[in-house]
Amino acid sequence: xxxxxxxxxxxxxRDQVLGARILIVDDQAPNxxxxxxxxxxxxxxxxRTTTDPRSVLALYGELRPxxxxxxxxxxxxxxxxxxxxxxxxxxxxxYLPVLxxxxxxxxxxxxxxxxxxxxxxxxxxxxxVEVVLRIRNLLETRFRYLHLEQQTRDLERQVRARxxxxxxxxxxxxxxxxxxxxxxxxxxxxxxxxxGQISGLLARAVGLGRSQVELIRRAAPLHDVGKIGIPDAxxxxxxxxxxxxxxxxxxxTTIGARILSGSRVALLRMAQEIALGHHERWDGxxxxxxxxxxxxxxxxxxxxxxxxxxAMTHVRPYKSAVSVPEAMxxxxxxxxxxxxxxxxxxxxxxxRDGAALTGEE
Numbered sequence: 001x002x003x004x005x006x007x008x009x010x011x012x013x014r015d016q017v018l019g020a021r022i023l024i025v026d027d028q029a030p031n032x033x034x035x036x037x038x039x040x041x042x043x044x045x046x047x048r049t050t051t052d053p054r055s056v057l058a059l060y061g062e063l064r065p066x067x068x069x070x071x072x073x074x075x076x077x078x079x080x081x082x083x084x085x086x087x088x089x090x091x092x093x094x095y096l097p098v099l100x101x102x103x104x105x106x107x108x109x110x111x112x113x114x115x116x117x118x119x120x121x122x123x124x125x126x127x128x129v130e131v132v133l134r135i136r137n138l139l140e141t142r143f144r145y146l147h148l149e150q151q152t153r154d155l156e157r158q159v160r161a162r163x164x165x166x167x168x169x170x171x172x173x174x175x176x177x178x179x180x181x182x183x184x185x186x187x188x189x190x191x192x193x194x195x196g197q198i199s200g201l202l203a204r205a206v207g208l209g210r211s212q213v214e215l216i217r218r219a220a221p222l223h224d225v226g227k228i229g230i231p232d233a234x235x236x237x238x239x240x241x242x243x244x245x246x247x248x249x250x251x252x253t254t255i256g257a258r259i260l261s262g263s264r265v266a267l268l269r270m271a272q273e274i275a276l277g278h279h280e281r282w283d284g285x286x287x288x289x290x291x292x293x294x295x296x297x298x299x300x301x302x303x304x305x306x307x308x309x310x311a312m313t314h315v316r317p318y319k320s321a322v323s324v325p326e327a328m329x330x331x332x333x334x335x336x337x338x339x340x341x342x343x344x345x346x347x348x349x350x351x352r353d354g355a356a357l358t359g360e361e
Contacts, residue, residue, distance in 0.1 A: 017139045018042075020066040024049040025056055025082065026101055027074040034126065035069060042132050053077040057085060065096070067139055069122075072102040072113065083116040090117045095145040097138040171218065174267070178221035181228050191310060192221035198306035198347075201355055205346040206302075219271040220303045223278045226256025250287045253279055270299050278303045283337045301340040305331070305347055308338070309357065324351065 022044060026032050032049045039047050048063050050056065053074045060068075068086075072079035079100060083090075090096050100113045103124040110121060120134055178192040200217030208216070227235060230252050234245045241249065256275030260268050277291065277300030284292030286304075296304075311319075312327040322330075328351055335344025351357060 016143050017136060018044055019046060020044065020139045020143075021046040021063050022048070022067045022069065022135075023056075023059055023063055023065040024069045025053060025074075025079075026069070026071040027051050027053065028071070031071070031101065031124070031126075035131070038126075038128060038131055039135070042136075044135075053079075053082055056082050060086060060089065066142055067135065068096070068098045069135075070098055070100055070118070072100055072104060072109065080112065080116060083113065083118065087117060095142050097142055099134060099138060170265075171267075174218070174222060174271070177225060181225045182221075191314065192224070194310045194314075195223060195303065195306045196221040198310060198357055199302050201350055201357070202302045202306060202343055202346055205350055206342060215267060215270055216274075216299050216302060219267055219274055219299065220306065222256070222260065222271040223274050223303050223307060224252060224256065225259055225271075226252035226254065226275055228259075229255040250279070253277075253288050273297045274299050274303045276300070278307055280304065281338050282340050285337075296340075301343055305339045305343050309347065313357075324357070 022039060024032055024035050024047065026035070026049075029051050032051060036047055036049055046063075048059060048065070050059055053071075054076050056077070070079045070082060077085075079102075083098065086098075090098070097119040098117055100110075100118045100121045101124060102109065102113075102121060104110075105123070113121070120138060122131060122134060175192075182190075182192040196217050199220035200213050203213040203216045230249055234241065234248055237245065253276050257272050260272035260275055263269060263272070274297075276288070277297050280286035280289060280291045280296045280300060281304075282293060282296070282301070284290050286296075309327055309331065312322050312330065313324055315321045328348060331339065331344050331347055335341040347357075
């Protein structure tokens with residue numbers, strides 16, 4: 001698809017240029033009339049003029065011109081003063097051409113005008129052909145520049161949209177991976193969602209920032225992804241596990257960490273941290289590393305409590321559920337041994353405040 005400014009679209013380019021808004025500023029009325037007649041004869045339709053430089057700012061704000069024809073030597077305000085007054089507008093407009101009208105052939109005058117934002121010069125007296133050509137060239141350059149800017153903005157929007165799509169796809173894949181592991185011992189598939197929800201509530205309750213709260217909420221459902229590597233006969237066994245079977249179940253932490261390892265993505269790095277550490281205990285009696293206290297990553301401590309609370313209050317293949325008050329009593333007793341005491345207090349406070357900790361609003 002060709003743009004309006006593609007050379008093959010000559011009529012479209014011409015229409016855009018001829019529809020440009022042009023402001024002529026010159027204190028000499030004959031010069032203004034000459035320029036206006038030349039432009040009208042060339043097909044330009046949107047032309048405003050003034051012989052009073054004091055009115056330029058108001059006219060500029062009203063017209064928002066695509067091209068400014070500006071005399072340098074005028075009473076009240078010269079062209080340099082107007083360029084200075086329009087400096088912020090010229091910078092914001094992204095290539096708004098100013099064509100200086102001057103009989104001054106001094107190099108210093110031209111250099112000063114260029115330094116202040118002028119793009120080209122017209123020498124007085126005017127050459128009729130040169131006037132029309134310079135104006136057309138400046139306007140074509142402006143519209144091509146604006147077109148490229150619009151293309152850039154469109155591409156940036158497309159990149160942002162594609163990035164969002166990829167991010168959403170990645171989150172969905174991770175959610176489904178967590179769900180696949182969850183279905184191994186929870187045929188509702190809701191455990192991972194609830195653990196993510198509770199973990200997010202806990203993270204916010206202990207003062208973590210919004211981005212960290214969201215990261216933990218997203219990463220927490222992957223805590224048991226390593227259960228993919230545990231045989232069903234062991235994972236869903238309704239009877240007590242033998243020591244060897246329990247040791248096998250414990251390996252789901254290291255299996256999960258291996259599955260999630262090696263990523264540069266913050267979400268997966270945190271998920272690896274959680275998968276490895278969510279069965280560590282505050283007093284050092286957990287697994288797989290026997291870590292204690294703050295040596296256990298905070299994310300893993302949060303998920304350890306969220307996971308245990310949800311497991312207690314919902315039926316699993318190997319256990320029945322307990323009531324929320326009973327689970328809270330256990331959390332209160334185990335704060336400082338099984339769980340981070342500060343997190344235990346935070347969960348109790350959330351329960352007292354009526355937070356949705358069981359997946360039911």
